[in-house]
Amino acid sequence: xxxxxxxxxxxxxxxxxxxxxxxxxxxxxxxxxxxxxxxxxxxxxxxxxxxxxxxxxxxxxxxxxxxxxxxxxxxxxxxxxxxxxxxxxxxxxxxxxxxxxxxxxxxxxxxxxxxxxxxxxxxxxxxxxxxxxxxxxxxxxxxxxxxxxxxxxxxxxxxxxxxxxxxxxxxxxxxxxxxxxxxxxxxxxxxxxxxxxxxxxxxxxxxxxxxxxxxxxxxxxxxxxxxxxxxxxxxxxxxxxxxxxxxxxxxxxxxxxxxxxxxxxxxxxxxxxxxxxxxxxxxxxxxxxxxxxxxxxxxxxxxxxxxxxxxxxxxxxxxxxxxxxxxxxxxxxxxxxxxxxxxxxxxxxxxxxxxxxxxxxxxxxxxxxxxxxxxxxxxxxxxxxxxxxxxxxxxxxxxxxxxxxxxxxxxxxxxxxxxxxxxxxxxxxxxxxxxxxxxxxxxxxxxxxxxxxxxxxxxxxxxxxxxxxxxxxxxxxxxxxxxxxxxxxxxxxxxxxxxxxxxxxxxxxxxxxxxxxxxxxxxxxxxxxxxxxxxxxxxxxxxxxxxxxxxxxxxxxxxxxxxxxxxxxxxxxxxxxxxxxxxxxxxxxxxxxxxxxxxxxxxxxxxxxxxxxxxxxxxxxxxxxxxxxxxxxxxxxxxxxxxxxxxxxxxxxxxxxxxxxxxxxxxxxxxxxxxxxxxxxxxxxxxxxxxxxxxxxxxxxxx
Numbered sequence: 252x253x254x255x256x257x258x259x260x261x262x263x264x265x266x267x268x269x270x271x272x273x274x275x276x277x278x279x280x281x282x283x284x285x286x287x288x289x290x291x292x293x294x295x296x297x298x299x300x301x302x303x304x305x306x307x308x309x310x311x312x313x314x315x316x317x318x319x320x321x322x323x324x325x326x327x328x329x330x331x332x333x334x335x336x337x338x339x340x341x342x343x344x345x346x347x348x349x350x351x352x353x354x355x356x357x358x359x360x361x362x363x364x365x366x367x368x369x370x371x372x373x374x375x376x377x378x379x380x381x382x383x384x385x386x387x388x389x390x391x392x393x394x395x396x397x398x399x400x401x402x403x404x405x406x407x408x409x410x411x412x413x414x415x416x417x418x419x420x421x422x423x424x425x426x427x428x429x430x431x432x433x434x435x436x437x438x439x440x441x442x443x444x445x446x447x448x449x450x451x452x453x454x455x456x457x458x459x460x461x462x463x464x465x466x467x468x469x470x471x472x473x474x475x476x477x478x479x480x481x482x483x484x485x486x487x488x489x490x491x492x493x494x495x496x497x498x499x500x501x502x503x504x505x506x507x508x509x510x511x512x513x514x515x516x517x518x519x520x521x522x523x524x525x526x527x528x529x530x531x532x533x534x535x536x537x538x539x540x541x542x543x544x545x546x547x548x549x550x551x552x553x554x555x556x557x558x559x560x561x562x563x564x565x566x567x568x569x570x571x572x573x574x575x576x577x578x579x580x581x582x583x584x585x586x587x588x589x590x591x592x593x594x595x596x597x598x599x600x601x602x603x604x605x606x607x608x609x610x611x612x613x614x615x616x617x618x619x620x621x622x623x624x625x626x627x628x629x630x631x632x633x634x635x636x637x638x639x640x641x642x643x644x645x646x647x648x649x650x651x652x653x654x655x656x657x658x659x660x661x662x663x664x665x666x667x668x669x670x671x672x673x674x675x676x677x678x679x680x681x682x683x684x685x686x687x688x689x690x691x692x693x694x695x696x697x698x699x700x701x702x703x704x705x706x707x708x709x710x711x712x713x714x715x716x717x718x719x720x721x722x723x724x725x726x727x728x729x730x731x732x733x734x735x736x737x738x739x740x741x742x743x744x745x746x747x748x749x750x751x752x753x754x755x756x757x758x759x760x761x762x763x764x765x766x767x768x769x770x771x772x773x774x775x776x777x778x779x780x781x782x783x784x785x786x787x788x789x790x791x792x793x794x795x796x797x798x799x800x801x802x803x804x805x806x807x808x809x810x811x812x813x814x815x816x817x818x819x820x821x822x823x824x825x826x827x828x829x830x831x832x833x834x835x836x837x838x839x840x841x842x843x844x845x846x847x848x849x850x851x852x853x854x855x856x857x858x859x860x861x862x863x864x865x866x867x868x869x870x871x872x873x874x875x876x877x878x879x880x881x882x883x884x885x886x887x888x889x890x891x892x893x894x895x896x897x898x899x900x901x902x903x904x905x906x907x908x909x910x911x912x913x914x915x916x917x918x919x920x921x922x923x924x925x926x927x928x929x930x931x932x933x934x935x936x937x938x939x940x941x942x943x944x945x946x947x948x949x950x951x952x953x954x
Contacts, residue, residue, distance in 0.1 A: 319345045320386025322627070323379065325370040325400060327353050329654075329692035329711045330612040331391040335363045336688070337619045337626045338389070344627050348383075350376060354670075354702040355691025370395050373403045380409055387627060388412065390587075393469055393609055397423040401587075412630040413587040414608050418578055421585075422608040425505045426467040432603060435577035437570055439603045440594075442507035448492045454506050455484045461509035465605075466491055468500030473546060473661070477509070510594045510602060513747070515558050516614050517567040517591045520629055522638035523584035526572045528805055530621060530645060531559025532614040533747065538661060540743045547661045548708055551744035553651040553719055554617040557751055558595060561775035561784070564805075566601050567593060574606070586633050590614075599778075616690045616711045617650035623807065640803040647787040647807035647832030651723040652713040653730050653744050657693070658737030660707035668704040670694065671734035676712070679732065686715045687729040704735060717833040718756075719748045755783040755942055758834035760825065761790055763841030765797030767861065770931025771838070771938070772804055780938055787832040789825055791844055807832070813844075822850035829854075836941055838934060839896065851898050856948045858896040859937055861930045863923070865908055866892040870901035878919040878926070889913050889922060891930045893937040895946075906937040906946050 322344055324335055332355045335347045339362040349356040352365030368375045371394055380388060388404045390396050390413035397419050404411035413419075420427045426444040431437075441460070444467070445451035455462055464487045466474030474497045478484040484506075491501040518529045532554035538544035559567070571591050578585040590607035610618075619626070623644040632638040657664035673689055681687040690713060693706015710733065714725025723745050730740060759768055768788070774780050788801035788808040801808035811824050821844075829837060839860040851858070862870070863877050865888070872880060881889045890910035897903035909929035913922060941947045 319343060321345055321383050322347045322387045322389065323385045324349045324389045324391060325395050326391025327351050328612055329690040330610050330615040332356050332690045333615045333619045334389060334391060336360055337622065339363050341625045341627045353691045354694030354696045357696050371398060373400060377403060377407055385409060387630060389630060391609060393422055396608055397469060410631060410634045412634055414585050417583040418585045419608045421606040423469060424467050425465050426503050428606050429505055435573060437573060437603055440508040440510050442505055444503060444505055446503045448488065451488050451504055451506055452485060455481065462506050463509050464488060464491060465505040466497040466501040467503035467505055470497040470500040474500050475546065512594045512596045513558055515556050515593050515595060516611055517593055518611065518614065518618065519571050519589050520633055520638060520643060521575050521585050521587060521589050522633040522636045523579060523586045525638045526575050527638060527640050527643045528568055529618050530555035530805065532556055532617055534614055535741060535744060540741050545661050549613045550654045550741045551652055552613045552617045553745040553748060554621060555649060557748050557754055562778045563595060563601055565776045567591060570603060613652050613654055613711045616652040616713050620650050620713055620715055621646050621648060641799045644802060645805060645807045648715050648717060649719045649722045650713055650715050651719060651726045651745050652711045653726045653740055654708050655710040655730060655733055655735065655738050655740045656708050657704055658739050664707055666705055668735050670702045670704060672732040673702060675732040676729045681725050687725050688713050717831055719745050752782060756786045756833045756835050757783060758829045758832060758837050759785060759788045759840050760837060760842045761788060761797035761840040762792050762795055762843040763797060765800045765840055767840045767931040767934055768797055768800060771934055774935040779935060783938060783942060787828065787834060789828055818847045819849060822847040826850060826853055846896060848898050851896055856895055859893050859906060860896050861933055862892045862901050863926050865890050866894060866901055866905060875919040875923060878922040881913060882917055882919065882922065887913050889926060891926050891933050893933045906940060907933045909933045
């Protein structure tokens with residue numbers, strides 16, 4: 252699409268002559284433009300036309316990119332309340348206008364307010380954006396996406412976060428998405444798409460497997476039937492295709508194989524080519540405890556979900572990347588959030604159940620509280636095609652949310668109940684610390700400022716903690732303070748996570764590139780460290796490569812400045828971060844600091860380091876000097892040693908040693924090249940021994 256606009260002389264680098272300008276990405280500054288012709292007359296009044304060529308026109312045509320911008324957010328649910336509050340944290344966001352919003356977006360933050368325009372009324376929304384010079388538009392729910400909200404705002408020169416209408420077909424049509432998966436060899440269930448009732452009946456009758464029936468169109472998350480017998484399946488087809496239980500959404504149905512396993516939601520930020528995963532989440536669709544009752548939009552969620560092991564995460568990453576690559580290849584680049592609903596089979600194979608083209612609800616209410624980056628920066632990077640894994644950072648915490656619904660939901664339910672206790676949640680110790688937040692979904696305010704229930708799912712109370720049990724306790728404590736009658740909520744959120752074995756939570760301290768960390772992560776992806784997770788990486792150097800390496804895997808990573816601090820103060824800060832993340836084992840990977848006695852004592856038998864020699868020989872040295880000493884001593888064998896850290900440098904109990912021969916004519920550099928790859932392997936073996944209770948505090952407890 253070509254668009255035309257005018258810029259004053261100073262806006263184009265002060266050049267006296269300017270012609271055609273081509274922009275490949277949405278630039279934040281005019282410096283990103285490329286002037287390809289400069290033979291027009293000298294700029295004067297009026298200035299010459301600036302010609303921009305790109306599939307998406309850019310907002311600086313109508314207004315300059317704002318550092319303190321107005322944001323327009325479309326939607327009215329708990330998802331939108333969570334997005335609004337996260338955007339409001341940014342110093343770059345002046346105000347968030349939520350159209351139409353709810354009782355929470357109207358009252359919970361000074362930088363957030365409601366706009367009385369429906370989220371699908373695109374002409375009015377566009378007029379508002381133009382009048383208020385909005386710097387960013389964010390589309391929350393699926394309905395505006397499907398009717399072309401992103402296309403509309405982009406055509407008018409506004410950066411808009413979300414997929415185009417063509418790309419949103421991945422959610423708008425389940426038939427389209429299943430055929431897309433087939434075209435691109437993406438693992439999913441066996442299926443058939445049908446517009447004729449008789450053909451669907453024949454498919455069900457011939458199937459030698461259990462089936463799921465899905466209305467192909469949008470049905471507000473409720474167009475899925477799970478029959479348990481062939482008779483129920485046939486009755487379901489009649490209900491959807493003939494009786495129109497889901498309206499036009501059931502004009503076409505997908506009948507697919509019923510898959511057994513455990514579900515996990517994997518969401519990713521996408522910029523058309525790059526996919527950056529969020530932590531895995533699990534929600535609870537059934538209305539009642541024990542996964543009983545009717546399907547709902549979701550009664551609670553938690554993240555990170557333990558089921559998404561590093562190995563499964565790598566597979567999910569590959570599937571979502573293949574999905575985005577496929578959309579690009581078909582001429583519909585995907586930008587926004589891509590939500591993959593996965594079923595993990597008993598064999599550990601992730602199969603795609605469905606795509607959603609936006610943040611999930613209630614998954615958003617646990618994922619965004621964990622985000623440690625500026626959400627507006629991430630959104631703009633997706634729009635501009637400049638997303639990198641390093642810019643998406645996560646807190647070393649867990650989050651759980653409990654949905655408080657109106658009694659009777661998802662069937663008939665009352666409205667208008669006054670909701671009390673919201674101030675009590677905010678005033679609680681955890682509320683004041685930002686560890687408990689109430690997100691509004693089906694609420695509104697009355698003339699007296701009271702918050703009233705106005706929907707089925709009314710609130711989502713989210714707790715943040717060092718692990719799932721901690722976050723869950725905070726969420727339920729918040730729920731207990733809510734006063735709404737009649738209401739209903741599930742009492743068993745996250746029980747799957749609590750029933751399973753707790754993963755070993757590993758923290759890493761590093762100062763260099765982190766090559767050994769890569770080997771540990773590779774081992775996790777290969778299921779060689781089942782039940783272990785790296786939950787935090789800490790460095791004393793802002794430019795340490797190990798930080799970027801961690802962020803590429805979605806691992807929280809942070810730097811502590813050592814400036815003006817004693818060793819004891821620095822180590823106390825590191826310990827606090829490790830404890831807050833629930834770390835049980837610390838690995839020192841290229842860590843260029845001597846540890847204080849207090850740190851050694853706190854992490855006794857829980858902190859491992861690697862030394863580039865076969866200890867106790869050549870203790871105390873570093874890097875090439877150790878290898879030179881080995882050669883000078885005439886040793887025929889060298890290697891590395893992983894040992895527990897004590898106050899005596901390189902003097903702690905030995906855990907693992909890996910060996911290599913010292914050849915004739917060996918140099919310190921050549922010996923280092925042989926030993927260094929052994930270090931990561933040694934860390935993996937040492938961690939396996941720790942998990943097995945062969946070393947560390949568990950060994951003492953069992954002796």
